[in-house]
Amino acid sequence: MNNINKQYEKIKKENRMGLMTHVVLGYPDLSTTRDAVLIMAEEGVDFIELQIPFSDPFGDGPTIHNANTKALSSGFHVKDAFDFVSSLHEKDAVQIPLLFMTYYNVIFHYGIEEFCKKAEEVGISGLIVPDYNFSAEAHDHFLEIAKKFNLILINFVAPDTSIKRMKKIDEDAEGFVYCFARHGVTGAQKNIEASLLSYLEKVKTNMSVPLAVGFGISEAEHILAIKVSADIAIVGSAILRSLEVGGVAGVREKVRSLMEVL
Amino acid sequence: MNLFSKTQFDADEKGYFGEFGGSYVPELLVGVLGKLSLEYEEAKEDYKFIDELQDLYQNYAGRPTPLYFASRLTKELGGAKIYLKMEGLLHTGAHKINHCLGQALLAKRMGKKRLIAETGAGQHGLATATVAAKFGFECTIYMGAVDYARQRPNVFWMKQLGAKVIPVEYGTKRLKDAVMAALQDWMSDVGDGYYLLGSALGPHPYPSMVRDFQRIIGVEVGEQLQLQEGQKPNYLVACVGGGSNAIGLFHNFLDDENIKLIGVEAGGKGDKVGENAARLQGQPEVGVAEGYKSFFLQDSDGNIAPTHSISAGLDYAGIGPQHAHLFQKERVKYISVTDEEVLQAFQKLAKTEGIFPALESAHAVAGAIRIAPNCQKDEIMVINISGRGDKDLFIIGEELGGDSWKEYLEERSKIIKE
Numbered sequence: 001m002n003n004i005n006k007q008y009e010k011i012k013k014e015n016r017m018g019l020m021t022h023v024v025l026g027y028p029d030l031s032t033t034r035d036a037v038l039i040m041a042e043e044g045v046d047f048i049e050l051q052i053p054f055s056d057p058f059g060d061g062p063t064i065h066n067a068n069t070k071a072l073s074s075g076f077h078v079k080d081a082f083d084f085v086s087s088l089h090e091k092d093a094v095q096i097p098l099l100f101m102t103y104y105n106v107i108f109h110y111g112i113e114e115f116c117k118k119a120e121e122v123g124i125s126g127l128i129v130p131d132y133n134f135s136a137e138a139h140d141h142f143l144e145i146a147k148k149f150n151l152i153l154i155n156f157v158a159p160d161t162s163i164k165r166m167k168k169i170d171e172d173a174e175g176f177v178y179c180f181a182r183h184g185v186t187g188a189q190k191n192i193e194a195s196l197l198s199y200l201e202k203v204k205t206n207m208s209v210p211l212a213v214g215f216g217i218s219e220a221e222h223i224l225a226i227k228v229s230a231d232i233a234i235v236g237s238a239i240l241r242s243l244e245v246g247g248v249a250g251v252r253e254k255v256r257s258l259m260e261v262l
Numbered sequence: 263m264n265l266f267s268k269t270q271f272d273a274d275e276k277g278y279f280g281e282f283g284g285s286y287v288p289e290l291l292v293g294v295l296g297k298l299s300l301e302y303e304e305a306k307e308d309y310k311f312i313d314e315l316q317d318l319y320q321n322y323a324g325r326p327t328p329l330y331f332a333s334r335l336t337k338e339l340g341g342a343k344i345y346l347k348m349e350g351l352l353h354t355g356a357h358k359i360n361h362c363l364g365q366a367l368l369a370k371r372m373g374k375k376r377l378i379a380e381t382g383a384g385q386h387g388l389a390t391a392t393v394a395a396k397f398g399f400e401c402t403i404y405m406g407a408v409d410y411a412r413q414r415p416n417v418f419w420m421k422q423l424g425a426k427v428i429p430v431e432y433g434t435k436r437l438k439d440a441v442m443a444a445l446q447d448w449m450s451d452v453g454d455g456y457y458l459l460g461s462a463l464g465p466h467p468y469p470s471m472v473r474d475f476q477r478i479i480g481v482e483v484g485e486q487l488q489l490q491e492g493q494k495p496n497y498l499v500a501c502v503g504g505g506s507n508a509i510g511l512f513h514n515f516l517d518d519e520n521i522k523l524i525g526v527e528a529g530g531k532g533d534k535v536g537e538n539a540a541r542l543q544g545q546p547e548v549g550v551a552e553g554y555k556s557f558f559l560q561d562s563d564g565n566i567a568p569t570h571s572i573s574a575g576l577d578y579a580g581i582g583p584q585h586a587h588l589f590q591k592e593r594v595k596y597i598s599v600t601d602e603e604v605l606q607a608f609q610k611l612a613k614t615e616g617i618f619p620a621l622e623s624a625h626a627v628a629g630a631i632r633i634a635p636n637c638q639k640d641e642i643m644v645i646n647i648s649g650r651g652d653k654d655l656f657i658i659g660e661e662l663g664g665d666s667w668k669e670y671l672e673e674r675s676k677i678i679k680e
Contacts, residue, residue: 055433055565056442056551059288059449065432078563104286105550109564130288131553135276139284139555156289160452165292180290184450 003097003125004152004175007046008210008231017227017262020047020212021255022101022236024067025084026076027053034088035248041094043255046232049128052081052102059103059130061187063237078110085122097125099154104132104142112142116149126152126175134169143172154178157207159199166206176210176232179203186215187237192225200229220261233258265315265481266306266474269516271588277466280590283583285465287553291445294452299467301372306474311367318363319478322396323353327479329486329644334614342497342637344630345490345644347483349507350620356649357479357507358389358460364475366393369456376400376451379458380444382409382437382503383575383622384416385649386460391425399456401425404443406436409574416653434568437503437578441552461504462582465553469583476510483644484514497633497643499524501625502596503539503575505582507648516593525585526629528571529598535561539569540598541581542589551579556586572601572657573621575649599628605661607631608651620649621657 011018021040023033040048053071057064081100088094100119107115107129119127127146133156137143146153152175157166159182169177179200182193196213203211213226214234223233235258242254277283285295305311319325328348336344349357369377377399381387387403394401403425410417410429420427433439441464448457462472480498487495498515500508502525515521530538541557549558551566559567559579571577588594599607604621607628611617619627623646630645637643651658659667 056438058442058445058552059290061446062432069432072565103551105558105560105564105566108550109547109560131286131550133285133287133289133292135292136284136286138276139278139281158289158293160293161289162293180288183290183452185446 002150002152002175004047007097008176011046011231017223017230018046018232019258019262020049020232020234021045021239022049022051022234024051024053024064024071024240025081026071026074027067028070029074030080030084032248034084034092036243036251037088037094038092039248039252040255041096043252044259045096045255047097047099049099049101049236050081050085052078052100052106054103054106057103059185061185061237063240064186067240078106082118082122085124089123098123099126099128100124101128104129112140112145116145116151119151120149124151126154128154128178130156134172156180157203159183159195163202163206166203170207170209173207173209176212177203177207178234179211179213181213181215181217184215192216192222196226197229200226204229220257223258223261265312265478267514269513271516271584271591271593273466273470273584277470279469279584279587282554282556282586283466283469284555285553286550286555287465288449290449291452291465294448295465295467297372302368302467302471305368305371311371315364315367318367319360323359323363324351325478326482326486327351329483329490331490332615335611338614339631339634341634341639342641342643343639344634345487345642346615346617347479347511347644347646349479349646349648350623350650354385354389354392355652356385356389356620357476357510358386359392360478360510361460361472361475361506362386362389362393362458365456365458365471366397366399369399369458370397372456374399374456375454376402376456377458378402378444378447378451378455379460380404380437380440381460382406382440382577383573383620384409384413384420384653385575385620387420387425387427388416390458390460391420391423394425395423402447403427404430404440404447406430406434406440408435409437409440412657413574413653415655436569437574438552438566438580445553461506462509462584463504463552463554463556463580469554472506473509473513473584476506477513479507479510479646480512480514483511487642487644491642493642494518495521495644496641497522497524497637499526499626499630499633499643500646501526501576501622501648502581502585503528503578503622504580505585507646509582509584511644511646512594519593523594524629524633525594525596526625527596527598528573528576528625529600530570530572531601536568537570538598539571539577539579541579542596543598546589554583556580556583557589572604573625575620575622576625597629597632599625599632603628608658609662617647618651619647620651621654623648
């Protein structure tokens with residue numbers, strides 16, 4: 001069984017919500033990224049998205065975009081991502097599922113097959129690639145190749161995804177489905193839109209995989225607000241902000257405040 | 263006149279031109295792009311829509327544009343007989359108005375309230391701001407901070423038209439970053455916003471739709487040349503950034519393989535990374551960015567590379583997916599010319615024909631200067647003068663104006679300070 005599914009079983013057994021957090025690899029430098037990941041694992045986070053920086057991060061707002069640019073200009077390369085994960089597993093004995101998050105060209109350029117093979121080798125459990133959707137599958141066979149290497153390619157739904165399309169996405173969905181909480185880009189925001197819950201209920205009715213909700217989920221109160229419908233909360237930009245403001249200690253504090261309400 | 267004909271080089275229903283194109287976008291844009299495709303397919307079959315578009319082409323934009331026989335340039339180059347397709351005479355100064363009118367009509371049809379666009383040289387932004395004013399849309403234009411600084415006259419005009427112009431401060435601060443900023447704005451406002459993309463690129467259906475609104479250029483060339491020469495052209499030459507003016511000129515002739523098609527890329531100031539925007543020279547690399555698969559200038563990890571061109575409109579790391587397909591099928595030949603050749607071509611056209619081409623279009627002129635002397639005298643070459651050079655006053659002033667231009671700027675700035 002894939003590590004992601006195993007972790008989800010554990011979440012269910014503990015009768016709580018899950019939490020996925022996020023780091024940009026190499027921002028501000030790799031040793032800080034490592035410290036942040038270890039703190040997240042220690043504090044009991046369920047999944048971590050390790051973002052491989054890209055020059056044109058389509059889905060990211062200014063906070064994460066700047067982190068991408070800075071990581072790249074300080075000399076981060078894709079091969080560093082694989083080495084980093086290897087050492088997390090071998091030296092640091094991190095057990096929770098790790099997912100690579102990046103944009104499709106990083107993988108396409110590396111070679112989809114080679115990338116997936118390498119990712120499996122270093123112990124990655126899944127891939128989150130926001131600018132790839134199944135309409136490209138007939139040309140690119142990314143989902144098929146990811147499966148071959150036991151990687152879960154996470155699928156997405158948006159507030160305006162039709163029921164017909166949700167069902168179609170569900171056919172191949174594994175692990176969990178990433179629900180965009182709102183239209184926009186990544187970034188912390190103050191309030192949760194009122195229509196979010198009815199949208200999540202619609203997803204729940206029409207899809208069989210657990211619901212992970214991200215985009216604009218930044219505070220404990222947001223998690224409380226979606227708790228009835230969501231299975232996993234995804235927090236990205238807000239944690240990056242706490243890293244920028246309070247260093248790794250800030251990350252620990254932020255993660256704790258989120259873990260408390262799961 | 264058949265505005266929307268198909269060729270053997272067109273996209274399939276999913277938007278793939280061979281292996282290129284498609285729709286590589288976050289799920290957040292899938293719904294709205296699907297609606298746009300459907301609406302566009304309907305509009306193409308709607309006589310009212312086509313009539314309205316043709317009326318605007320003629321009475322608002324100023325179509326048909328002249329196909330002008332450049333006799334002195336022809337004589338000087340001593341080869342092919344050269345005609346200029348004068349798209350720069352259109353309202354707002356470039357071919358961009360063609361697809362802006364088409365898309366504004368579509369936005370109106372879809373009940374949208376706001377137009378969002380990116381711009382490089384500012385020509386597409388200016389044309390978008392123009393149609394926004396004409397149709398009563400709100401308008402937001404994204405422009406890379408580098409382009410914002412070098413194309414200030416267009417920024418000024420866009421603001422006069424009521425548009426909000428936002429400089430994009432991240433990435434390379436050029437056209438590709440403006441495309442992303444515009445797409446992200448649209449992701450946040452899919453209900454009321456219409457993304458009026460400015461070239462034949464991006465996710466499906468944009469590459470096909472923008473091309474269809476531009477193919478009037480080639481349709482007119484065919485008809486005008488038939489009247490003036492009683493024959494078809496032998497060569498068509500156009501500059502290629504994203505590729506909208508080139509595909510607009512070429513499309514009507516793609517199936518006639520006797521006609522030689524030449525796209526001219528920006529060779530900039532050298533061959534090194536960041537010195538040019540020549541994507542199809544050397545060993546082109548396939549990539550996926552900004553929603554489509556095509557050839558992109560990129561580094562060893564797939565990051566989109568920085569570019570340079572004297573013309574902001576060609577300063578772009580990607581190329582429209584139909585061009586990628588036409589390159590792979592060897593239907594169009596893509597060459598590149600340097601900034602220096604471009605400035606010389608600008609001066610040559612000014613002095614032989616009394617025409618200032620935009621720096622983008624001067625690339626096409628430079629390409630023709632290289633090729634035409636080797637052609638037969640009875641062969642006909644059409645160069646697309648996609649825009650006029652007025653907007654480039656400050657760049658060309660710096661390059662060619664010498665000390666007197668600097669003195670003028672200093673005097674102006676003194677007067678303003680007083």
